[in-house]
Amino acid sequence: MSPWKAAAVGDRFEQIDTPALILDLDAFERNVQRLQDAMAQQGVRVRPHAKSHKCPMIAHYQIKMGAVGICCQKVSEAAVFVEAGIQDILITNEVVGEQKVQRVLDLAQRARIGILVDHADQGTAFANASAKRQTKLDVYLEMDVGMGRCGVVSIDEAVSLAQQIEAAPYLNFMGLQCYHGSAQHYRLPQEREEAIAATCAKALATKEAIEKVGIPVRCISGAGTGSVMLEGSSKIFHEVQAGSYIFMDRDYATNQRSVNDLAFEHALFIKTAVLSQSAPGRAVVDAGLKASSVDSGMPTVWQREDITYVKASDEHGKLELQPGSTLKLGDSILLIPGHCDPTVNLYDEIIGIRGNTVEAIWPIAARGALL
Amino acid sequence: MSPWKAAAVGDRFEQIDTPALILDLDAFERNVQRLQDAMAQQGVRVRPHAKSHKCPMIAHYQIKMGAVGICCQKVSEAAVFVEAGIQDILITNEVVGEQKVQRVLDLAQRARIGILVDHADQGTAFANASAKRQTKLDVYLEMDVGMGRCGVVSIDEAVSLAQQIEAAPYLNFMGLQCYHGSAQHYRLPQEREEAIAATCAKALATKEAIEKVGIPVRCISGAGTGSVMLEGSSKIFHEVQAGSYIFMDRDYATNQRSVNDLAFEHALFIKTAVLSQSAPGRAVVDAGLKASSVDSGMPTVWQREDITYVKASDEHGKLELQPGSTLKLGDSILLIPGHCDPTVNLYDEIIGIRGNTVEAIWPIAARGALL
Numbered sequence A, B: 001m002s003p004w005k006a007a008a009v010g011d012r013f014e015q016i017d018t019p020a021l022i023l024d025l026d027a028f029e030r031n032v033q034r035l036q037d038a039m040a041q042q043g044v045r046v047r048p049h050a051k052s053h054k055c056p057m058i059a060h061y062q063i064k065m066g067a068v069g070i071c072c073q074k075v076s077e078a079a080v081f082v083e084a085g086i087q088d089i090l091i092t093n094e095v096v097g098e099q100k101v102q103r104v105l106d107l108a109q110r111a112r113i114g115i116l117v118d119h120a121d122q123g124t125a126f127a128n129a130s131a132k133r134q135t136k137l138d139v140y141l142e143m144d145v146g147m148g149r150c151g152v153v154s155i156d157e158a159v160s161l162a163q164q165i166e167a168a169p170y171l172n173f174m175g176l177q178c179y180h181g182s183a184q185h186y187r188l189p190q191e192r193e194e195a196i197a198a199t200c201a202k203a204l205a206t207k208e209a210i211e212k213v214g215i216p217v218r219c220i221s222g223a224g225t226g227s228v229m230l231e232g233s234s235k236i237f238h239e240v241q242a243g244s245y246i247f248m249d250r251d252y253a254t255n256q257r258s259v260n261d262l263a264f265e266h267a268l269f270i271k272t273a274v275l276s277q278s279a280p281g282r283a284v285v286d287a288g289l290k291a292s293s294v295d296s297g298m299p300t301v302w303q304r305e306d307i308t309y310v311k312a313s314d315e316h317g318k319l320e321l322q323p324g325s326t327l328k329l330g331d332s333i334l335l336i337p338g339h340c341d342p343t344v345n346l347y348d349e350i351i352g353i354r355g356n357t358v359e360a361i362w363p364i365a366a367r368g369a370l371l
Helices: A025-042 A056-064 A075-083 A098-108 A120-133 A155-167 A189-212 A228-232 A250-254 A340-344 B025-042 B056-064 B075-083 B098-108 B120-132 B155-167 B189-212 B228-232 B250-254 B340-344
Strands: A020-024 A070-072 A088-094 A112-117 A137-142 A171-177 A219-222 A268-276 A282-285 A307-313 A316-321 A332-336 A349-354 A357-363 B020-024 B070-072 B088-094 B112-117 B137-142 B171-177 B219-222 B268-276 B282-285 B307-313 B316-321 B332-336 B349-354 B357-363
Touching: A020 A025, A025 A228, A025 A349, A056 A070, A056 A075, A056 A357, A070 A075, A075 A088, A075 A098, A088 A137, A088 B268, A098 A112, A098 A120, A098 A137, A112 A120, A120 A137, A120 A155, A120 A171, A137 A155, A155 A171, A155 A189, A171 A189, A189 A219, A189 A228, A268 A340, A268 B088, B020 B025, B025 B228, B025 B349, B056 B070, B056 B075, B056 B357, B070 B075, B075 B088, B075 B098, B088 B137, B098 B112, B098 B120, B098 B137, B112 B120, B120 B137, B120 B155, B120 B171, B137 B155, B155 B171, B155 B189, B171 B189, B189 B219, B189 B228, B268 B340
Parallel strands: A020 A349, A070 A088, A088 A112, A112 A137, A137 A171, A171 A219, B020 B349, B070 B088, B088 B112, B112 B137, B137 B171, B171 B219
Antiparallel strands: A020 A268, A268 A282, A268 A332, A282 A316, A307 A316, A349 A357, B020 B268, B268 B282, B268 B332, B282 B316, B307 B316, B349 B357
């Protein structure tokens, strides 16, 4: 990491060195409130995904504002949040391998921990290890509800896996994980509605089949920023797992919004400055691939429609300027990253500004927690 | 970062937790030797780019094997290497802003530091600050030799900028930076040959124009892994700056090789394991976007032509298996990342293996050094 920091609390915005990851605290707080209010109205719990921010200070704020806990995507990521005092974490991922199973049980001795299972071998590994250590664990059965990634495909198989989990004395069968990741990025409201309607139908059919054999399904969890109002108002989901809603990235902003979708605001930016301007119509800024992940496309330039970020190399971002548009050496602009999660993961700290002043600098403590 | 590590020195390969960044030390050492030998034969110096590895242990090894120093891309990156004892660093980038200029001068009091200039305002800033602090600095004039990013476009302008630098008492005008980044990835040898021939022609014309006004051009530096033999054998370049050659990624391996190109080997891998396998023909591994940068395309699977890595999400990699091909939960495979530099930047450590044993674990100390 850099031996010095981009800013200190109390700095003015102009003093923040570049490139730096910036959080507009007013917009962030409004986003948190917006989701919380909407879900409260539906009687649905909010369990925000911490893979988006990897930042304990943000998790604590979300919980203070009403979230029931958080989601993590990795065991080591969850460990960072347990260490920071978060007491309820669902690891929304399959956890495989003896080493990782033991790590999960270590955490479950310090906090309430849930995991996903989509295979009998995994169920067996967790049943045995939890019994041996006499440590309780929440288990959610992951269903493939349309994205074709992880998750049990057939309802018959889901029933038998639920029975296996229910029979394990230290595994607490909670219910179903029904997350449709691809649907988050379907651009048209109708496409998202159709996908989530199918998700809900499969979730409901699976729940009914499992309850028919006498096992209660206490929680159906899932949803992301792109479709959260659909699951949230479905009367089928008990809990939503949106993560990016606090930041809003370029990709999510590309979704066409329906009247029911929540109007999350851009709150996450990269401050970057011009380091070269050697020919008309072009400029190069100091934020490239290592400052803004481009897996979901290039970043856009905030409130400067005359400038297009056209190409990222390791530490350079190439801009095209419309005729008449100017940028001098040292001028700074704000970028909206294409995809917030892997972008945040590139930084050690997030700089919270209110108005023109740095109010907080929060460590991205779980950055790089891959295990 | 993760509160625990993926491996310890002495572990067997099978014991390395996933996902993890793996360096095959034998292949890495052969790559270092291969470039060093080839350039020695041409009488050209090697100044490898450390942005690829961000790892002081690797830089020290390259220097031990004959490199004259290293390149860095950021001031804070260079600071990490100065702190680790590297004594000769060229920052192959424009450095803009008073804060960064002062940081460069701090480093120049501890090591030999070079910077690039492509604008008179920058020349003035460095001339003034270096004089005020009575601190010597090497300066290279960056020419735009075809990639249309940074660099002076016109030779007349280059001459006047060289005169400005030469006149500054504490700026040591070294010569020219002539790096053609795009040409590194032109797939056909002929395309690369044509681009680098044009690069060499412009470098030579600029050198002659500057020397005509009485300013010696002592060094022409540039080149990357994709074209290094072209600049290296040009009799125009004095120094080459390849970085990725030590690792070789999927993107560079896609270049069609000419008889003169060096046969660098894949030495960098991501060890990843199957976490879900819930339908025939598909499997999901635990290395996604945060474990392997996809800006230059998906990773490929090492020595398993029956498996294709088709889609990366944050922490999942989706594989397609050919009929008859199998992967069980927990099975591990090795990935070759699409682009090595931003992939290495995702990890805190690189695990060096020799044969089946972990021989070294090296901190990627400049990871995230963006300033």
